[in-house]
Amino acid sequence: MTGSMLHLIYDGQCTFCRRSLRVCVALDVRRRLRLHDATDREAVLARFPTLAGADFDNAMFAVAPDGRVYRGFFAFRRILRASPLTWPLLPFFYLPFSGTLGPRVYAWVARNRYRFGCESTVCEAPARSTPSSRS
Numbered sequence: 001m002t003g004s005m006l007h008l009i010y011d012g013q014c015t016f017c018r019r020s021l022r023v024c025v026a027l028d029v030r031r032r033l034r035l036h037d038a039t040d041r042e043a044v045l046a047r048f049p050t051l052a053g054a055d056f057d058n059a060m061f062a063v064a065p066d067g068r069v070y071r072g073f074f075a076f077r078r079i080l081r082a083s084p085l086t087w088p089l090l091p092f093f094y095l096p097f098s099g100t101l102g103p104r105v106y107a108w109v110a111r112n113r114y115r116f117g118c119e120s121t122v123c124e125a126p127a128r129s130t131p132s133s134r135s
Contacts, residue, residue, distance in 0.1 A: 006036050006082050009044055009051065013035030016113040017060065026084045043065070058110055073106035094129040 009023075010017045025033055036044050039058035045052055048063055054071075062075035068090040077093045093102065093110045 004032055004065050006032050006065070006078065007034045007036055007048070007063040008037050008060060008079065009036045009048065009054070009056065009063070011056060012039045014113055021060075024079050024083075024086075028083045029085055030083060032082050033079065060108070072110070075104035075105065077102070 008021060010021055012018065021033075021035060025035070031042065035093075036047070038044055041056070044056075048069075050067070050069055051061060051063075059072035060075050061091075062078045065077060072101040077090075080090050080093060092098070103111055
């Protein structure tokens with residue numbers, strides 16, 4: 001791993017993900033965040049073999065300098081620790097039950113990225129089922 005870098009593996013086709021990480025990088029005054037597009041799966045797995053089998057379509061991943069891997073909500077919480085500008089948010093992400101509730105909220109947001117401005121076909125709204133016609 002590279003020194004004190006926090007490596008973020010995300011869905012590079014998702015507009016919502018790219019926009020969210022742009023904000024994180026802008027707040028990264030220590031310049032410790034490194035982004036890796038999960039759509040280049042070969043390059044990501046060559047660099048981070050521990051991520052073999054990771055569900056990149058459903059969550060982002062953070063690989064810490066010590067090699068620990070964080071997924072989804074826990075990756076986002078780890079990102080907040082990387083920059084002093086985001087430290088004031090940390091207490092909210094460590095409240096009681098945040099370890100249980102946070103992943104559920106993260107999973108809901110990930111499933112509904114299209115509602116938050118993702119225009120990619122990978123984030124499209126699920127097809128609505130039409131009621132069957134009765135004879």
